[in-house]
Structures are given as structure tokens and as C-alpha cells.
Amino acid sequence: MMNSMIITIIIMLFILVQVPGGDCFVQSRATYYPNSDDRGTEIGSCGFGAFGATINGGDVTAASNLYRDGVGCGACYQVRCTDAAYCSDKGVTAVITDSGASDRTDFILSRGAFGRMANTKWSAQCLLSQGVVDIQYQRVPCSYPNKNMIFKIHEKSSNPHYLALAIWYQQGLKDITALLICEIQNFKCKLMDRAYGAVWATTSPPCGALQIRMLLSGNDEDAEETWVVALNNIPENWKAGEEYDSGVQIN
Missing domain, CATH: 2.60.40.760 (Expansin, cellulose-binding-like domain)
Incomplete structure (x- = not known):
């Protein structure tokens, strides 16, 4: 009996290790900047200037609570929409470069980042037409290969x-x-x-x-x-x- 319990515990621990961060996603909503291009804004409240519109390939976002009076500037989040018909499992990784909220959202993504949550180009157009979507998000490490601060x-x-x-x-x-x-x-x-x-x-x-x-x-x-x-x-x-x-x- 004791051996059986030990084996069960080991299996459970193995499963937990195999699914890191599986319970770390937070439910919320996201929208996107109304500007005509795919980038973020060059006048974001983080103070990055033009760099804030192009960092991370333009996959940037404004945030409300996650802005944290500026402490959250530069933090990266994995954001994925939840409609399986249109959304990929991976979603998009976006960098906070601005503060802002709209219609109970935690993120105002750049247009390009918003579309990259989709599983196809056609789905991206469908998401953009909705304007606001349900999402899940979690903080992830930022990565800039071959770059120093x-x-x-x-x-x-x-x-x-x-x-x-x-x-x-x-x-x-x-x-x-x-x-x-x-x-x-x-x-x-x-x-x-x-x-x-x-x-x-x-x-x-x-x-x-x-x-x-x-x-x-x-x-x-x-x-x-x-x-x-x-x-x-x-x-x-x-x-x-x-x-x-x-x-x-x-x-």
C-alpha cells in the first residue's frame, strides 16, 4: 500500500514538472491601438520614445494594472485569445511600453501583436474586426539575443x-x-x-x-x-x- 502511494506521488510530481506554468494564466480582455500601422505608439508613457514602437518587432502593449506606476515598463507577457476557432495556442509575447485601459481590458496591444494571436491570416482579420477579445495572459522572460542592456x-x-x-x-x-x-x-x-x-x-x-x-x-x-x-x-x-x-x- 505504501509503495503504491509513493508511486502515485511521483507520477503527480512528474506531471507538474511537465506542465510548467500551466495554472499561471490570468483571464482578461484585450484590444488594440486604433492607429493604421502594426506598431505601437512613439509617445508611450514608459518614456521609450520611438524605440517603444519598434522594440520586440513592434509586438508591444499598453497596460492598466500591470503598468504598476512604471515598474512594469519593459516587462513581457504571453497573451493569447481564447476562441479556438481563431486563436493559436501560443498567442503573442508583448512588451509593456505604455499605460492605458479600454472597456475592462488589461492590454491595448499594437495592431500587429493583436493579429498575431490568431491561427491564420484570415483569423487575424476576424479578430481585428471584433476589436475586443477574451484572453489569457502570464508574465514571461523577455529575450533579446546578442543584446546588452x-x-x-x-x-x-x-x-x-x-x-x-x-x-x-x-x-x-x-x-x-x-x-x-x-x-x-x-x-x-x-x-x-x-x-x-x-x-x-x-x-x-x-x-x-x-x-x-x-x-x-x-x-x-x-x-x-x-x-x-x-x-x-x-x-x-x-x-x-x-x-x-x-x-x-x-x-
Whole structure:
């Protein structure tokens, strides 16, 4: 009898391992941007600018609750519609680049991303004609092969008085919850504030070449926090609008 129970438990554990995240999907609704092309918007509230319309091949989304006052910017979600007649099992992976809600939806997808939930091109047209569809979603790791995280200096920055930046191409499942900027020469550091969305800013930044340290946090209260240090520094003569390769990536 005991052996039979042990075998049953092992089988159940095996099944659970074989179906990772099977119970992680959340039921909701999604719609899409009314613009005429397949991309997202270039004026999204995450502060990514034109990059926010083209990242991830244009498969981007605005979110309501998942925006989380900007913490959710750059997070990736698998979104799939639920009508088996039109929808694929895989759905689409979309990146949050904006905030917004419409008719009890959690996602306002780019037109292209909305259509890519379908199982055929004809089905995509049917979904688009509906405008709003029932969906399931779950958070998934972002993936940007052969890309390091990029520090994009905001256009309103002014060296040496004001520094604002956004982080592009963040992989993985972690959120960036704090940013520390340090002067290399004497290691004078300063915490940056989240100005809005994915944009971090500070007045009177440290002088000289700058090192960026990022605090990563998981999705729940018990998740471990980790500091990640950029391998490449932001040069002393940094300029508004420039992009600097961090030399690191998160997996």
C-alpha cells in the first residue's frame, strides 16, 4: 500500500514538472491601438520614445494594472485569445511600453501583436474586426539575443546639471526597482528617482565617468533582491540623446 502511494506521488510530481506554468494564466480582455500601422505608439508613457514602437518587432502593449506606476515598463507577457476557432495556442509575447485601459481590458496591444494571436491570416482579420477579445495572459522572460542592456540618455538631460535615462533591452523576469549612479574616481554615489515610466533622473549628478548599479526584484514579496553592476561606464562627457552599452544582460 505504501509503495503504491509513493508511486502515485511521483507520477503527480512528474506531471507538474511537465506542465510548467500551466495554472499561471490570468483571464482578461484585450484590444488594440486604433492607429493604421502594426506598431505601437512613439509617445508611450514608459518614456521609450520611438524605440517603444519598434522594440520586440513592434509586438508591444499598453497596460492598466500591470503598468504598476512604471515598474512594469519593459516587462513581457504571453497573451493569447481564447476562441479556438481563431486563436493559436501560443498567442503573442508583448512588451509593456505604455499605460492605458479600454472597456475592462488589461492590454491595448499594437495592431500587429493583436493579429498575431490568431491561427491564420484570415483569423487575424476576424479578430481585428471584433476589436475586443477574451484572453489569457502570464508574465514571461523577455529575450533579446546578442543584446546588452542599453542606457538611453533622455533628450532633456543637460550635463552636468540634470541626468535622465531609460534602460532598453532588459531580459528576464525581474523588475528594476532602484538605480544607483556612482562617480568612478571617488565612488560618490546617488540614488536616482523614477521620474515617470522607465525614466530615471537626478539633478546634480556625480561628476566624471559614471557607474550604474541596478536593484532587481522579483514579482512577489518573498523574491530575492539583487544588485547588478554595469560593466561599462557612462563617459564623463555624456550627451543627451546618446546610447551607452551597459556591457551586461539579465537572464
